[in-house]
Amino acid sequence: MSEAGRELRNRGAWDLQCPVVIIDARNIPNRVVKTSVRGITGAIATSNVIDDPLMRLFLERFREVGSDQALHEYLHGPDGERFAELWDTYNDEAQQQGLAVWSHNDAAKFVLKSKDCFEQGQLACVAITAAQGPDAHDVLTFSVDACWLS
Numbered sequence: 001m002s003e004a005g006r007e008l009r010n011r012g013a014w015d016l017q018c019p020v021v022i023i024d025a026r027n028i029p030n031r032v033v034k035t036s037v038r039g040i041t042g043a044i045a046t047s048n049v050i051d052d053p054l055m056r057l058f059l060e061r062f063r064e065v066g067s068d069q070a071l072h073e074y075l076h077g078p079d080g081e082r083f084a085e086l087w088d089t090y091n092d093e094a095q096q097q098g099l100a101v102w103s104h105n106d107a108a109k110f111v112l113k114s115k116d117c118f119e120q121g122q123l124a125c126v127a128i129t130a131a132q133g134p135d136a137h138d139v140l141t142f143s144v145d146a147c148w149l150s
Contacts, residue, residue: 004034005123005146014118020110023127026137037114037124041107044126047100049089054079058086101128102139110141117143 004019011018016038024031035043049055054074062070074083093100114124122143129138 001032001034001123001125001144005144005148008118008123008146009121011118014115016111018114018118019123020114021123021125023125026128026130037111040110040126041104044102044107044128045093045097045100046107047090047093047103049086049093049103050100051103051105052086054083055086055090058083101137106139113141113143121146 001021004021007019017036019034020037020040022031022033022035022040022043024033033043050059058070058074061073064070065073071087074080075087077083090100110124110126117124120143123146124143125141127140127142129140
């Protein structure tokens with residue numbers, strides 16, 4: 001993180017090459033990765049479909065009752081055909097890049113946050129932590145004073 005802080009302090013202006021840090025604390029040992037704003041979606045599995053309201057409802061239900069029951073309810077519910085398309089896309093994404101941690105919308109918000117952080121001399125960070133349940137996780141975005149890091 002100190003290298004990213006030094007690099008950020010030496011930049012004259014914000015751009016997509018500004019450094020950001022990802023802390024993946026889902027497994028031991030934890031992993032800390034320095035990447036650029038532009039590289040965030042390559043470094044963190046990002047989904048095109050988890051922002052869809054139907055998929056969000058499914059994921060909430062999944063946490064409540066488990067995968068088998070939630071899948072049955074949504075595939076056989078009133079929006080079953082639409083959900084099946086979303087589910088297929090979600091599974092394709094998972095096979096290509098692993099289970100998605102966040103959506104492209106979340107990533108775009110983080111890009112904007114990184115710009116605000118830069119203007120305040122802060123290094124933008126993302127932490128991914130384990131949550132209850134298989135493959136469950138939480139995502140936290142925060143910033144750290146770049147002067148403090150270097």
